[in-house]
Amino acid sequence: MTEDENLTIISTYRVRADALGEFQELLGRHWPVLRELELVTATAPQYYAGDAGPDGGVPIVEIFEWSSGSAAQHAHTHPAISEIWERMATMWAPGSTEPVRAHLAVHPLEVAH
Structure with a gap:
């Protein structure tokens, strides 16, 4: 990926039901x-939620596009983003056998039908 390419991110979180x-x-x-800081594209994010699992964790999916290859690095150094991420970290479901958060970077894939 070059600095100028957008990068779609699929983030998954396991959130305590009482913190949803x-x-x-x-x-x-x-x-x-992130948008105000020009770290994501103008493409609106998408959000999905699943049913609570046996650990009480509710799976949440967030899909968005970083505006560049270095945008995530910049986000990690900005206090406004750190504050949000630190608060999110207090809401993870305990005792899950699945990761409480994961991030998958993806690119479009051409598939012939």
Whole structure:
């Protein structure tokens, strides 16, 4: 990936059911702050939720596009983003056998039908 390419990210989180409302509020702040800092593209993010698992964790999926290959690195150094991420980290489901968060960087794949 070059510096100028956008990068789609699929982030998954396992959130405690009792923290779901607050987590949704944080997600509502997450992309706008990234966008204000020009770290993500103007493409609106997508969000999905699954049913709570046996550990009480609710799977949440967030899909968005970094604006460049270095945008994630810049996000890790910005206090406004760090504050959101640190707050998110207090809401993870305990005792899960699955990761409480994961990030997958993907590119479009041409498939002939």
